Structures are given as C-alpha cells and as structure tokens.
Amino acid sequence: MKSAAVIVMLGLVGLVGCGSRDLGPTRYRLSGAVTFEGKPVKNGTVVFSSKAGDFGGGSAVIENGRYDTASAGGRGHLGGAHSVLVESDMPAEYDENWVPLFPPYEFDENLPELSSTLDIEVQAVKQRKKK
Numbered sequence: 001m002k003s004a005a006v007i008v009m010l011g012l013v014g015l016v017g018c019g020s021r022d023l024g025p026t027r028y029r030l031s032g033a034v035t036f037e038g039k040p041v042k043n044g045t046v047v048f049s050s051k052a053g054d055f056g057g058g059s060a061v062i063e064n065g066r067y068d069t070a071s072a073g074g075r076g077h078l079g080g081a082h083s084v085l086v087e088s089d090m091p092a093e094y095d096e097n098w099v100p101l102f103p104p105y106e107f108d109e110n111l112p113e114l115s116s117t118l119d120i121e122v123q124a125v126k127q128r129k130k131k
Contacts, residue, residue: 033120086106
C-alpha cells in the first residue's frame, strides 16, 4: 500500500508545472500607430516574421489606427531582424466592390529584444475602387 501511495505522489509531483510555463522562446511586446497618407488605418493586421525563421512570427490586429501584440489575438515578436507585413481588412459589412485601402505593405525592421513601440506609416499608392 505504501508503494502505491509513493507512486501516486510521484505522479502528482511530475504533473506540477505541466503546461504552466511557456516553453517557447522569449517574446517581446510591440505596439504603435499605423497610418496611411497621414490618417489612422481603421482596421487590419501586422505580421512580424523572423528573418532567422525561428518559431514562427508575431502578429497584431490593427484597430482604430493602433496595434498591440499583447491584445487579444496578438503574439509578441522574437527580437532581431524581421520582415513586417501590414494589410488592411475588409469592412464588417461585405461589399463586392471593396478593395483594400492599400496593397500589402512589407518592410524589414530590426526589432529590439525588449518591449517597445514602432509606429508604421504605410508607404503605398492608394488603389482605385472597382466600378
């Protein structure tokens, strides 16, 4: 009976901490403003892809001209050389004539290994609406 209790206790001790820590790389929070032609981008996404190809990238949703990787659905970046992709999203109501505010905008950025801010001014030519 004593040996069964010891086995149960060892099993419980082994379970302590399972799933309680993030075993992946250290991720850093990034937030800032996103503008196009000097005006806030209403909605969209920002994706951070590590140039080293490590463990996937970070991401954030743009809402009312701001993004934050710590917000719901976001994921922090790894620090170092990254490719940053910014896209505008379709409005909440479907519109068959809708075109993005700007084409996907991509640039390279060396992100610090600490939580920080990065304001993004989308450099793109505005697309014409479909007729």
